[in-house]
Amino acid sequence: MALQSARPCGDFRTSYASDLTIFPTRNSFLALVIGLALLALAPAFFDRYALSILILIGIYGIAALGLNLLTGCTGQISLGHAAFFGLGAFGSTYFNNNWGVPVALSIPLGGLVATVVGMVVGLPAARIKGLYLAIATLAAQYILEDFFARAEWFTGGAGGAFANPYSLFGFAFTGEKLYFYVVLAHVVVLYVYAANLLRTRDGRAFVAVRDHYLSAEVMGINLTRYKVLAFGISTFYAGVAGALMAHYVSFVSSETINILLSIQFFAMIIIGGMGSVMGSLMGAAFMVLLPEALEAVVHMMKSTAWGDIPGIVNGINFAKEAAIGLVIVLFLIFEPQGLVHRWRLIKAYWKLYPFAH
Amino acid sequence: MRMDLFALFIVNGLIVGVLYGLVAMCFVLIYKASRVVNFAQGELLLLGAWVCWGSVVQLGIPFPVAFLITLLFSAILGILIQIVVLRPLIGEPLISMIMVTVGLSVFFQAILKWIFGVAPQSFPSVLPTERVNIAGLEVEAAYLGSCIVALIALAGFAYFFKVSKLGLAMRATAFNQQVASSLGVSVRQVFALAWAISATVSAMAGIVIGMVNGVSAGLAAFGIKVFPAVILGGLDSVVGAVIGGIIVGVLENLAEFVDGQYLHWGNLYTVAPFYVLVVILMIKPYGLFGTRDIERL
Numbered sequence: 001m002a003l004q005s006a007r008p009c010g011d012f013r014t015s016y017a018s019d020l021t022i023f024p025t026r027n028s029f030l031a032l033v034i035g036l037a038l039l040a041l042a043p044a045f046f047d048r049y050a051l052s053i054l055i056l057i058g059i060y061g062i063a064a065l066g067l068n069l070l071t072g073c074t075g076q077i078s079l080g081h082a083a084f085f086g087l088g089a090f091g092s093t094y095f096n097n098n099w100g101v102p103v104a105l106s107i108p109l110g111g112l113v114a115t116v117v118g119m120v121v122g123l124p125a126a127r128i129k130g131l132y133l134a135i136a137t138l139a140a141q142y143i144l145e146d147f148f149a150r151a152e153w154f155t156g157g158a159g160g161a162f163a164n165p166y167s168l169f170g171f172a173f174t175g176e177k178l179y180f181y182v183v184l185a186h187v188v189v190l191y192v193y194a195a196n197l198l199r200t201r202d203g204r205a206f207v208a209v210r211d212h213y214l215s216a217e218v219m220g221i222n223l224t225r226y227k228v229l230a231f232g233i234s235t236f237y238a239g240v241a242g243a244l245m246a247h248y249v250s251f252v253s254s255e256t257i258n259i260l261l262s263i264q265f266f267a268m269i270i271i272g273g274m275g276s277v278m279g280s281l282m283g284a285a286f287m288v289l290l291p292e293a294l295e296a297v298v299h300m301m302k303s304t305a306w307g308d309i310p311g312i313v314n315g316i317n318f319a320k321e322a323a324i325g326l327v328i329v330l331f332l333i334f335e336p337q338g339l340v341h342r343w344r345l346i347k348a349y350w351k352l353y354p355f356a357h
Numbered sequence: 358m359r360m361d362l363f364a365l366f367i368v369n370g371l372i373v374g375v376l377y378g379l380v381a382m383c384f385v386l387i388y389k390a391s392r393v394v395n396f397a398q399g400e401l402l403l404l405g406a407w408v409c410w411g412s413v414v415q416l417g418i419p420f421p422v423a424f425l426i427t428l429l430f431s432a433i434l435g436i437l438i439q440i441v442v443l444r445p446l447i448g449e450p451l452i453s454m455i456m457v458t459v460g461l462s463v464f465f466q467a468i469l470k471w472i473f474g475v476a477p478q479s480f481p482s483v484l485p486t487e488r489v490n491i492a493g494l495e496v497e498a499a500y501l502g503s504c505i506v507a508l509i510a511l512a513g514f515a516y517f518f519k520v521s522k523l524g525l526a527m528r529a530t531a532f533n534q535q536v537a538s539s540l541g542v543s544v545r546q547v548f549a550l551a552w553a554i555s556a557t558v559s560a561m562a563g564i565v566i567g568m569v570n571g572v573s574a575g576l577a578a579f580g581i582k583v584f585p586a587v588i589l590g591g592l593d594s595v596v597g598a599v600i601g602g603i604i605v606g607v608l609e610n611l612a613e614f615v616d617g618q619y620l621h622w623g624n625l626y627t628v629a630p631f632y633v634l635v636v637i638l639m640i641k642p643y644g645l646f647g648t649r650d651i652e653r654l
Contacts, residue, residue, distance in 0.1 A: 077452055079459075124635070128642045130451050131394055131592075135584050136638050139631040142581075146628040263459055270456055318471035325464030332457045333445045 020199045039184060043177040051176035053288060058183040059244050061284035062190050064268035065277065066237025069194060071266070072275035073203070074230035075210030076125055077134040080141030081238050081265045086148055086257030087114040088239025089246035090155045093163040103166045103247055107186075110243035111236040117144075118235025119228050126224040129213070141259055148254035160253030163246040179248055186244060187281075190237060195277050197233070206230055207275075238265075260321070267328045273338030282339045290327065291320040359618070366614040367607060372504040374606020378599035379507045379562050380579050381586040382514065383555040385598040388587075389531040390551035393443055394455050397462035398559060399580015404465060405431050405560020406567035406576055407473050410480060420481075427564060428557050435556030436549045443548075462580070470574055477573030503565040510558055511599060518595070523550060531593070582609075585630035589637055591647020600645065605630050 013019045023029040043051060067081050092110030095101040101109060121140045125133055148155045155161055166173040166182050173182050197203045205226045208216035217223050246252045264287055272283025298316050335342060380398060387395045395401075405427050412423040442461065446453055518524040529537040530547040538544045566576060586605045590597025612626035643649045 071452065077455065079455075124639055128638055131455065132588070132638055132642050134394075134455055135588060136635060138581075138584065139634045139638075142628055142631045143635075146625070150625075260463065263463055266456055266459070270453075274452070315471045318467045321467035322464050322471070325460045325462070325467065328460030329442055329457055329464065332449070332453050332460070333442065336449065336453060 022195055022199065036188065040181075043180050048176045051180050053292060055176060055180055055183050055248060056288045057281070057285045058187045059241050059248065060265075060268060060288060061187060061281040062244070063238045063241035063265055064272065064284045065191065065194055065280040066234040066241070067265045068269045068272070068275065068277070068280045069197070069206070069237070070230050070234035072269055072273075072279075073198065073210060074206040074227065075213075076122070076227055076230060077130070078137040078231075078234070079134050079259075079262055079266070080121070080137040080139075080144065081235075082257050082259065082261035083141045083144035083148075084114040084118050084235040084238035085242035085245070085261065085265075086252070086254065087117055087144070087235075088242030089163075089252045089257075090148065090161060090242075091239065092243030093161045093246050093252055094154055096164055097161070102168075103164055104168050107166075107240060107243040107247065110246075111239035114239025114242070115232045115236040118238075119232045121235075122228045122231025125227040125231065138259075141262055145254065145257060145259075148257060155252070155254055158254070160251055160255075161246075163250050163252060165250060166247045183244055183248075186240060190240065191277060191281070194237075198277070202226070202229065210275075260324070263328075264324060267324055267331075269338075270328060270336075271331050271338055273340030276338070276340040279338050279340035282343070286327075286339065287324070290323055294320055294323060362618075363614060366610040369500070370607035370610030371603060372500045372606070373610065374603035375504050375507045375511075375599075376562055376566060376602070377579070377582055377586050377606045378602025379510055380559060381583045381590065381598035381602040382511070382595055383559045383562075384583045384587055385590075385593065385595050386551050386555045389593050389595070390527055391439075391443070391548045392454075394451075394458065395555070396455065396458040397438075397465060397580065398555075398583055399577035400462045400465035400469070401431065401435070401556045401559040402563035402566070402579055403469060403572075403574065403577045404434070404563070405556075406563035406572045407469050408560070409564045410478055410567060410572045411473065413481065414478070424564065427560050431556040431560035432553040435552035435554075438556075439549045439552040443552075444545075462577070466574065466577060473572075475574060477571045477575070479571040480568045497569075500569055503569055506565050507562065510561060514558075514595070527551065582630060585634040585637075587644075588634055588642075589644055591644030593648055594644070594646035597644055597646030605633070608633060 023032070039054075042054060046054070063081065063085055067078060070076050070078055088107075088110040090110075091113030092103070092106040095106040095109050096103050121137065124136050128136060149158065151157075166179060173179050198207070205216070205221045208219065208221055209223060209226050209230075213223060268283035268287050269280060270283070271286050272281065273279030295316065298319075331338065380402060383401075384395055384398045387393055387398075408430055409423050409427040412418045412426055413420055416423075418426065438461065442457060443454075446457055518528060526537070526542045527547050527550065529540070529542055530544055534544055537547075562579070563576060566579065570576075582605065583602075586601035587598050588601070589604055590599070590601030609626055609630055612629035616622055616626050637644070
């Protein structure tokens, strides 16, 4: 079937091939290629601050996508994703520092550490679901946090662990300008994999488990297998993101792996859109930009009469934290389908621009 | 093994456990009435403690008045949360219900740190500070006082649910919402009332705990400790919540005792309830007294 450049208002799919396609139109494929090309040029135009934000969006975007595969696509709630993020970070630095594994390999290895633990944590999902699973993963978060503070051989204990910069064939990717490409490469590979995964039997099995697990089981889907598989893939993403973060800031401390980070990951997928691959990136971008925007607002306020009120300028960190909670609540009430839904509405509006409806 | 120390840990565990039980009961109250899992229970407790502390220390209001002001404030806040945040979400999937209360807890936690600072503050002494001798054991009177307050609150609850008309309406709603509303029970009122009671009693627990341990953001940890208690007791059982709370309190102190005497693993006992939680979820997810969900096709 020939690719069209625009679609009529309805979503008419007449063959399985068209239902399975990643890019619904030729223009959406072109948009992606042009967008990636522009991003690849970003280090030439942006300063270090803007690049560091892009890097953070990429790293959190990977972790959010992992959580979205688990929660948005498979319907299993995990409130402990920061712990897997931490496992990846500590695992990668451990393999790199102690066993001399090159960083390029230790990042996926860190992801595998998270996967192994994640599958074990996911095993209870075979028996419990919904709220009980959420509480079990919350318990896993606290238990793993305790483990990070305790296992000095693995994490360096309270002092934290130092991570080497990313290097490939003797070429070190230090500084934002070069590390940006490392993150971009990981983002592209992992996002393409996730988008493809959802088109396969496994991906459709995930969605079936989420939508109605009894029907899924009746249709011959092994619930335990797919739930544990979802946990494994999801925690791999979280681990890779954590490892990328560790080698970016070159230091991991168990203090940063807290429940608030887990909640932030969850906020990203709620804000971006549950079960949407691109939504994960949008949500990550929103959650990274939100504190920066608050900071900018407070910076502006300093020059006005508001700047004299000490509580506002000094309380910026609390304001950032409160904003996380507030956006979760506001999005759930006013836009439960997330930014990706809003984006679709905007696209639909412009597609038929002069003739809405 | 030092028997006296062992007994002291057990008694302390019982006392802390009763407080856990009280907070766990507030959690179960909301869950039973409206099927909302309240991850912000600890923050409701913290909020009460801070408001009372603020009005006593910063505004100079005498304690009994400040206590009543706090209870009133919490009741209004509870109703407001129910109306503004949770009412629009009725019928939404479980994930939304969980995350909205998680969001609330992050929000309150940050706002309270903003207003009252991060340093722990101590209450001016209201409860006596000396130790009391019970059957040869030295127990702090403040702990004992807090335990008694909690027991009175529990007895009050039992009376409320058994005898009063509103309590009956709440039980009816918890049993079957549709039947209750067809018999003239205002389900909205019951939801709001559940939140009001839960917030008020949590605030009361917060004040009591704050008077013993001082007020700090760490009090919100009670909201997390509630989960082992309610899972152990059964999510929808009020009696189970109280018993679960007591068991968790005793268990925590027992772990601390064993750790301090023999193992010396550091602060492992703080996560001991979570290990128990995982084990219970694997063996008996509906707890000791919870009703089993039976799913029919």
